[in-house]
Amino acid sequence: MKKKAVVLASGGLDSTTIMAITRHGGYDIYALTFDYGQRHKIELKAAQKIAKYFGAKKHLILHIELDTIGGSALTADIPIPQERKLKEISSSGVPITYVPARNTIFLAYALSWAEVLEATDIFIGVNSIDFSNYPDCRPEFIESFQRTANLATRAGMEGKEIRINTPLIDMTKGEIIKKGLSLGVDYSMTHSCYNPKKDGLPCGKCDSCLLRKKGFEEAGIADPLFDQ
Amino acid sequence: MKKKAVVLASGGLDSTTIMAITRHGGYDIYALTFDYGQRHKIELKAAQKIAKYFGAKKHLILHIELDTIGGSALTADIPIPQERKLKEISSSGVPITYVPARNTIFLAYALSWAEVLEATDIFIGVNSIDFSNYPDCRPEFIESFQRTANLATRAGMEGKEIRINTPLIDMTKGEIIKKGLSLGVDYSMTHSCYNPKKDGLPCGKCDSCLLRKKGFEEAGIADPLFDQ
Numbered sequence: 001m002k003k004k005a006v007v008l009a010s011g012g013l014d015s016t017t018i019m020a021i022t023r024h025g026g027y028d029i030y031a032l033t034f035d036y037g038q039r040h041k042i043e044l045k046a047a048q049k050i051a052k053y054f055g056a057k058k059h060l061i062l063h064i065e066l067d068t069i070g071g072s073a074l075t076a077d078i079p080i081p082q083e084r085k086l087k088e089i090s091s092s093g094v095p096i097t098y099v100p101a102r103n104t105i106f107l108a109y110a111l112s113w114a115e116v117l118e119a120t121d122i123f124i125g126v127n128s129i130d131f132s133n134y135p136d137c138r139p140e141f142i143e144s145f146q147r148t149a150n151l152a153t154r155a156g157m158e159g160k161e162i163r164i165n166t167p168l169i170d171m172t173k174g175e176i177i178k179k180g181l182s183l184g185v186d187y188s189m190t191h192s193c194y195n196p197k198k199d200g201l202p203c204g205k206c207d208s209c210l211l212r213k214k215g216f217e218e219a220g221i222a223d224p225l226f227d228q
Numbered sequence: 229m230k231k232k233a234v235v236l237a238s239g240g241l242d243s244t245t246i247m248a249i250t251r252h253g254g255y256d257i258y259a260l261t262f263d264y265g266q267r268h269k270i271e272l273k274a275a276q277k278i279a280k281y282f283g284a285k286k287h288l289i290l291h292i293e294l295d296t297i298g299g300s301a302l303t304a305d306i307p308i309p310q311e312r313k314l315k316e317i318s319s320s321g322v323p324i325t326y327v328p329a330r331n332t333i334f335l336a337y338a339l340s341w342a343e344v345l346e347a348t349d350i351f352i353g354v355n356s357i358d359f360s361n362y363p364d365c366r367p368e369f370i371e372s373f374q375r376t377a378n379l380a381t382r383a384g385m386e387g388k389e390i391r392i393n394t395p396l397i398d399m400t401k402g403e404i405i406k407k408g409l410s411l412g413v414d415y416s417m418t419h420s421c422y423n424p425k426k427d428g429l430p431c432g433k434c435d436s437c438l439l440r441k442k443g444f445e446e447a448g449i450a451d452p453l454f455d456q
Contacts, residue, residue, distance in 0.1 A: 062293050069288075069337070071344030094382040101340035104380045108336045109297070112329035116299030141379040148376045151369040152332045154322040 002028045004119035005165075006110045009033050009059070011046030013212060014125030014168055016190045017176050019054045020183035021167050022123050030117055031056040032110055036102070037067025037075050042200050046191040053189065062109060072099040073194075080195045082205040086214060089207045094133050097194060097207065103136035107145055107164065114162045115153050123165045130173040130214060132207050142166050173211055174218020181219070188224035201225075230256045232347035233393075234338045237261050237287070239274030241440060242353030242396055244418045245408035247282045249395050250351050252411050258345055259284040260338055264330070265295025265303045270428050274419040281417065290337060300327040301422075308423045310433040314442060317435045322361050325422060325435065331364035335373055335392065342390045343381050351393045358401040358442060360435050370394050401439055402446020409447070416452035429453075 005027035009015050022029055031051035035044055044061060051059040070076040073096040081095060089095070103126065110122045126137040135141060146164045150156035168176050180187065192212045193202035202209050202225065216223040233255035237243045250257055259279035263272055272289060279287040298304040301324045309323060317323070331354065338350045354365040363369060374392045378384035396404050408415065420440045421430035430437050430453065444451040 060296065062296065064292060065290050066340065068290065069341050069344055071340075094385060098382060099340075100343035100382070101336055101377075101380055104336040104339060104376065105333070108329055108332040111332060112294065112299075112327075113297050115328035116297055135382060135385045136380045138379065141376065144372070144376040144379050148332065148369065148372040149329075151366065151372050152329055152364045154326060154328070154363060157322060157363045 004028045005121040006030045006114045008124045009047045011043035011191045013190045016050050017180035018123050018125040020185045029056040031059040033061045035063045043191045073097045080206050098134050111149050121163045127168045130211050173215025177215045177219040232256045233349040234258045234342045235351045237275045239271035239419045241418045244278050246351050246353040248411035248413045257284040259287040261289045263291045271419045301325045308434050326362050339377050349391045355396045401443025405443045405447040
């Protein structure tokens with residue numbers, strides 16, 4: 001029997017690369033996506049297409065009310081920062097697009113599902129190189145969550161650690177894209193933009209679009225999103 | 229301005245005592261309750277009454293789909309253990325009423341809301357003395373979650389710790405009830421049973437009913453639930 005992995009799947013570039021890595025690693029994939037009131041709800045459709053493409057055994061889309069809690073430009077009526085310099089994105093503190101405790105909540109659900117499935121692994125596409133200074137994307141957060149997870153669960157009490165895997169954490173966006181391409185990822189399926197236009201096309205100006213653009217430039221290929 | 233506290237409020241005996249302690253401590257109370265597909269949904273009504281009684285500034289009831297994930301007698305079609313000996317409850321491993329990663333999920337939401345409210349404190353009524361061997365009620369879990377919370381949030385990055393408070397963690401059920409009575413708690417408002425009868429009365433046989441009974445015996449008073 002194959003090992004089972006819960007894969008956090010946002011429909012974005014990073015989590016899609018993660019799904020390719022998980023499939024390549026021989027896992028049965030249990031994809032987990034959140035409808036959390038994000039303004040870029042279009043990413044849910046991308047996540048569905050991608051989970052299907054990678055042959056996920058199951059794909060759960062949980063509705064969670066982070067918009068009731070608010071406090072972020074992604075979940076409340078706060079403007080999305082535009083056309084920031086890459087240097088500014090990576091060095092000017094935690095931006096307004098940070099969703100309070102989002103990855104703690106996402107990982108807590110992944111942990112719950114992993115325990116029920118008797119999965120050995122959770123995969124999450126966090127990255128701390130070309131990232132937006134979100135505190136919950138840093139390796140020290142992930143390491144601490146791993147210790148908490150071991151103490152939180154029956155599995156942990158019984159010595160069966162559920163591992164939190166972050167294979168992209170030290171990679172640049174360009175390296176992530178090259179890795180994905182080597183594993184056959186079709187990035188035209190992915191969605192990254194925080195603030196898509198009505199027709200679903202990316203705005204090209206938000207931090208997420210700018211980091212994606214940097215990645216394709218580094219990888220030396222055109223973003224297939226714009227070839228369609 | 230008063231300090232703000234997010235209080236996890238289940239409508240049960242422990243969390244109601246916690247709410248009295250928080251009020252006594254001079255906090256503005258932000259009560260947080262989860263409709264998570266629990267079979268004892270009646271506790272939500274108790275939580276509403278109690279939050280109102282203690283003058284909570286706001287009471288959020290979040291709908292979260294733990295029943296979609298399942299894996300527990302509280303959220304799936306699995307029988308509730310009945311008439312276990314107290315010794316068995318406290319020593320026979322993690323019971324089937326354990327909901328995988330429930331307190332990790334609850335605390336993650338509390339952390340998110342606390343960060344948005346700029347609250348300094350979270351209060352949770354976990355107890356590791358007269359308890360059901362849930363891994364996520366132990367002090368080592370709470371301590372680890374505290375470290376994770378500091379790393380997960382903008383508040384933590386800026387050196388503003390959001391403290392996780394567990395004033396009941398080392399108390400017996402009898403001590404908890406005596407503490408609550410000294411602060412004016414009316415325990416007839418609370419609901420503890422996992423498997424209530426159709427008229428809402430407790431079954432008297434589940435672990436939660438048995439631990440409650442032990443508490444009132446130790447406190448030397450009758451449970452006001454049965455005086456009505």
